Amino acid sequence: MSLTLDREYEAPLAAAEACVTPDLRELAGRDDFALTLALRHAGPRRVRIRYEWQGPQDAPLLLVAGGISAHRHFAACARYAEPGWWPRQAGAGLALDTQRFRLLAIDWLGADGTLDAPIDSADQADAIAAVLDRIGVRRAAAFVGCSYGAQVGLQFAARHGHRLGELVAISGGAEAHPYASAWRALQRRVLALGRSESGSREALSLARQLALLSYRTPEEFAERFDAPVELVDGHARCAAEDWLEARGNHYVACTTPTAFARLSESIDLHRLDPREVKVPTVVVAVEEDRLVPRADLVALAEALPCARRLHLLRSRFGHDAFLTEHEAIAQILRGALVECRP
Amino acid sequence: MSLTLDREYEAPLAAAEACVTPDLRELAGRDDFALTLALRHAGPRRVRIRYEWQGPQDAPLLLVAGGISAHRHFAACARYAEPGWWPRQAGAGLALDTQRFRLLAIDWLGADGTLDAPIDSADQADAIAAVLDRIGVRRAAAFVGCSYGAQVGLQFAARHGHRLGELVAISGGAEAHPYASAWRALQRRVLALGRSESGSREALSLARQLALLSYRTPEEFAERFDAPVELVDGHARCAAEDWLEARGNHYVACTTPTAFARLSESIDLHRLDPREVKVPTVVVAVEEDRLVPRADLVALAEALPCARRLHLLRSRFGHDAFLTEHEAIAQILRGALVECRP
Numbered sequence: 038m039s040l041t042l043d044r045e046y047e048a049p050l051a052a053a054e055a056c057v058t059p060d061l062r063e064l065a066g067r068d069d070f071a072l073t074l075a076l077r078h079a080g081p082r083r084v085r086i087r088y089e090w091q092g093p094q095d096a097p098l099l100l101v102a103g104g105i106s107a108h109r110h111f112a113a114c115a116r117y118a119e120p121g122w123w124p125r126q127a128g129a130g131l132a133l134d135t136q137r138f139r140l141l142a143i144d145w146l147g148a149d150g151t152l153d154a155p156i157d158s159a160d161q162a163d164a165i166a167a168v169l170d171r172i173g174v175r176r177a178a179a180f181v182g183c184s185y186g187a188q189v190g191l192q193f194a195a196r197h198g199h200r201l202g203e204l205v206a207i208s209g210g211a212e213a214h215p216y217a218s219a220w221r222a223l224q225r226r227v228l229a230l231g232r233s234e235s236g237s238r239e240a241l242s243l244a245r246q247l248a249l250l251s252y253r254t255p256e257e258f259a260e261r262f263d264a265p266v267e268l269v270d271g272h273a274r275c276a277a278e279d280w281l282e283a284r285g286n287h288y289v290a291c292t293t294p295t296a297f298a299r300l301s302e303s304i305d306l307h308r309l310d311p312r313e314v315k316v317p318t319v320v321v322a323v324e325e326d327r328l329v330p331r332a333d334l335v336a337l338a339e340a341l342p343c344a345r346r347l348h349l350l351r352s353r354f355g356h357d358a359f360l361t362e363h364e365a366i367a368q369i370l371r372g373a374l375v376e377c378r379p
Numbered sequence: 380m381s382l383t384l385d386r387e388y389e390a391p392l393a394a395a396e397a398c399v400t401p402d403l404r405e406l407a408g409r410d411d412f413a414l415t416l417a418l419r420h421a422g423p424r425r426v427r428i429r430y431e432w433q434g435p436q437d438a439p440l441l442l443v444a445g446g447i448s449a450h451r452h453f454a455a456c457a458r459y460a461e462p463g464w465w466p467r468q469a470g471a472g473l474a475l476d477t478q479r480f481r482l483l484a485i486d487w488l489g490a491d492g493t494l495d496a497p498i499d500s501a502d503q504a505d506a507i508a509a510v511l512d513r514i515g516v517r518r519a520a521a522f523v524g525c526s527y528g529a530q531v532g533l534q535f536a537a538r539h540g541h542r543l544g545e546l547v548a549i550s551g552g553a554e555a556h557p558y559a560s561a562w563r564a565l566q567r568r569v570l571a572l573g574r575s576e577s578g579s580r581e582a583l584s585l586a587r588q589l590a591l592l593s594y595r596t597p598e599e600f601a602e603r604f605d606a607p608v609e610l611v612d613g614h615a616r617c618a619a620e621d622w623l624e625a626r627g628n629h630y631v632a633c634t635t636p637t638a639f640a641r642l643s644e645s646i647d648l649h650r651l652d653p654r655e656v657k658v659p660t661v662v663v664a665v666e667e668d669r670l671v672p673r674a675d676l677v678a679l680a681e682a683l684p685c686a687r688r689l690h691l692l693r694s695r696f697g698h699d700a701f702l703t704e705h706e707a708i709a710q711i712l713r714g715a716l717v718e719c720r721p
Contacts, residue, residue: 078610155610215604216597219619223592226585227569236572243568247589250565255558255672262557266647268420268497272567273644275560302615305608330597 064135065091065116067109072167074146078306079154084146088168089117091127092139097178097202097377099138100165100193101127102186103359105300106292109142125363132370133181138377141177143168145185147300150293156300158185158307162192169200176200178377181370183207183359184329185300188307195313203345204314205373207321207359207366208329210337212308217328220251221301228294241294242285248301249284254325254355311340319373321348321359321366328356346373406477407433407458409451414509416488420648421496426488430510431459433469434481439520439544439719441480442507442535443469444528445701447642448634451484467705474712475523480719483519485510487527489642492635498642500527500649504534511542518542520719523712525549525701526671527642530649537655545687546656547715549663549701549708550671552679554650559670562593563643570636583636584627590643591626596667596697653682661715663690663701663708670698688715 069087076082089109092099101111103122112121112128114135127133127140146164147156169177179202182190187209194204213221224244231240262276318341322334331349338347348369352358359366411429418424431451434441443453445464454463454470456477469475469482488506489498511519521544524532529551536546555563566586573582604618660683664676673691680689690711694700701708 155613155615213608214597214601215617215619216592216595216600218608218617219592219600219604219623222615222617222620223585223589223623225614226588227572230569230573230578230581230585233578236575239572243565243572246568247565250558250561253558255556255669258558258561259556262561265650266555266560268648271497273497273564273647275557275564275647277557277561278564281561281565305615305617306610308607327597 064093065089065114067117068171070171074160074163074167076154076160077157079156082152082154084152084164085149086146086164086168086171087144088141090139090141090172092135092137094139096137096139098169098174098176099133099140099374099377100177100180100182100190100201101133101140101142102161102165102180102182102189103142104184104186105145105297105304106288107142107145107183107186108148109144111140111142123360126367126370132367132374138178138374141168141172145300147303148296150296152299153295154299155306156303158188158192158303158309159196161189161303162196165189165193166197166200176202179203179205179374181205181207181373182209184209184356185304185307188304188309191309191311191314192307194316194318195309198314198316201316202377203373204316204318205321205370206318206337207369208323208326208334208356210329210333211311211340213305214328214330214333217251218305220247220328221305224248225298225301228298232294237294238289241292241297242282242289244297244301245288245292246281246285249281251328252354252356254327254353256325256353257355260353311337312342314341315343317343317345319346319348319369320344321350321369323355323358324349324351325353325355326358406435407431407456409459410513412513416502416505416509418496418502419499421498424494424496426494426506427491428488428506428510428513429486430483432481432483432514434477434479436481438479438481440511440516440518441475441482441716441719442519442522442524442532442543443475443482443484444503444507444522444524444531445484446526446528447487447639447646448630449484449487449525449528450490451486453482453484465702468709468712474709474716480520480716483510483514487642489645490634490638492638494641495637496641497648498645500530500534500645500651501538503531503645504538507531507535508539508542518544521545521547521716523547523549523715524551526551526698527646527649530646530651533651533653533656534649536658536660537651540656540658543658544719545715546658546660547663547712548660548679549711550665550668550676550698552671552675553653553682555647556670556672556675559593560647562589562670563647566590567640567643570640574636579636580631583634583639584624584631586639586643587630587634588623588627591623593670594696594698596669596695598667598695599697602695653679654684656683657685659685659687661688661690661711662686663692663711665697665700666691666693667695667697668700
């Protein structure tokens with residue numbers, strides 16, 4: 038097993054090095070490698086897979102995966118101090134405990150914008166299996182996936198079930214809902230409008246803002262953005278626009294239009310027969326989720342041969358509950374992983 | 380009272396004339412006139428108001444108003460044979476019976492795209508009051524408004540309550556919901572993206588498609604567009620896209636970007652104190668409406684001084700229920716208008 042420090046992250050960490058013991062720093066690593074992967078729709082392609090791990094080498098392995106804008110850096114650690122996408126669940130002493138488990142995540146295939154081809158959730162699952170080969174791990178204790186990560190987890194369980202002890206699928210199901218697919222299709226059309234007209238940054242920002250709207254709920258907006266609509270330069274401006282724009286523009290700074298389009302498509306291309314998932318599975322649904330309706334996840338849990346449990350959460354954050362309902366999600370994760378403990 | 384036939388509609392009607400008695404043809408008319416209206420946000424402006432009426436001159440007057448894409452031609456009639464926007468409710472023998480009532484509707488201020496200024500629902504109400512002056516009618520028996528038309532109806536009742544016997548407000552409330560406002564704000568941003576880049580038709584089509592998504596429900600899409608996502612020219616295409624595109628392109632053929640933007644804004648600028656509505660009012664809410672939540676209309680009905688009734692409908696067509704749930708809406712309208720009968 039060979040792990041090399043990723044060059045692009047070295048510089049900002051110099052300051053942190055002094056106060057970290059060498060021992061702790063060895064509990065995290067990054068690597069990337071190229072391989073030819075047979076993509077489901079696009080055929081064999083040379084791709085580069087980037088991954089990160091945190092936790093003791095001999096601990097049970099947890100695969101972790103989030104939404105399409107998530108990446109391999111799930112949480113800050115001594116070696117990689119920048120914020121991760123799941124800071125309240127992954128880390129020392131947290132539900133996904135890096136002192137008891139080794140956590141591992143990848144950058145999604147296509148996330149760097151260099152792969153302009155249809156990408157399937159099955160391709161991501163195969164990429165993760167290739168990482169297991171690379172690091173010499175035959176079997177992961179569990180796969181914890183949220184949103185797109187749950188789709189990929191289901192594919193991993195269906196295609197590489199013998200390499201997985203357990204699956205936790207949060208807010209992601211056997212296929213995209215037709216209404217959610219239509220919503221994403223229009224986001225990609227906005228993107229295409231911008232690309233053909235050189236308004237690409239604004240279009241990507243808008244597409245992301247439309248996506249954000251689908252992640253959240255009217256209940257949250259009613260509480261948070263209840264100020265009257267104002268006229269600014271002769272045009273109506275509603276209270277949520279500042280927040281949406283800021284989030285959209287932040288996204289543009291770290292994503293390319295191709296990456297957004299291909300990963301958005303990938304959610305819609307995902308389709309899987311739940312009967313093929315023969316791994317014990319915990320399903321988590323959110324009542325208010327406008328993107329992945331509760332009913333679809335109840336149907337998934339009913340169709341799975343080895344469903345262990347179905348959790349129904351209530352959250353005014355809708356599809357984003359896995360990022361915001363810290364306590365409820367932590368409790369579910371601790372319960373689900375209790376048998377995986379070393 | 381002076382009514383002149385609108386020139387643009389004469390040609391296609393020649394064929395129909397032979398089989399229509401002159402008497403019937405006199406039961407419908409159109410007119411337009413210019414006046415200076417003090418707009419709430421934009422100040423005094425010279426505007427042209429276009430209206431149509433159907434029904435006997437001495438019958439009680441019903442004001443009828445639909446969504447922002449509705450217009451003065453609510454239904455086909457002997458004189459104006461082209462389809463209207465509410466054919467199943469307005470006409471001889473229907474719930475809004477043109478044999479018992481005289482129905483009247485306007486083209487929204489701003490609908491012709493020549494008024495590029497903030498337009499308020501109160502401005503539309505004042506325009507309708509100006510039509511009453513024009514035709515010499517002191518008082519309308521009722522105002523039946525749906526969606527934006529319900530907002531305008533509430534404003535009419537608040538500002539010109541002494542000229543109105545009763546209000547029926549379907550799927551429109553005292554103010555826009557912040558989540559719905561955000562959704563419309565993004566539609567207008569898409570429009571702005573297209574306008575600055577000369578992709579104006581495509582942008583307007585996309586904005587309309589985003590609006591359509593908000594009018595309908597996941598339940599309808601799940602039934603109607605359940606085919607798997609396909610790859611077309613290397614890009615994912617979901618089952619709803621053909622329908623959305625066709626509807627979007629149809630809309631582009633009869634709307635300008637300015638008209639869409641200003642009327643869309645107008646929904647968000649609408650804000651009214653229900654206590655000012657001192658006219659007997661029937662409120663109709665749809666459980667599945669994603670744009671105008673039931674809870675907001677329940678709150679409206681509770682705050683109105685003279686709420687006569689609150690109807691809660693269930694419909695998989697969501698906000699569009701007033702256009703599609705023919706029987707349920709007809710029954711509500713008949714009940715609401717029973718006391719208005721001549």
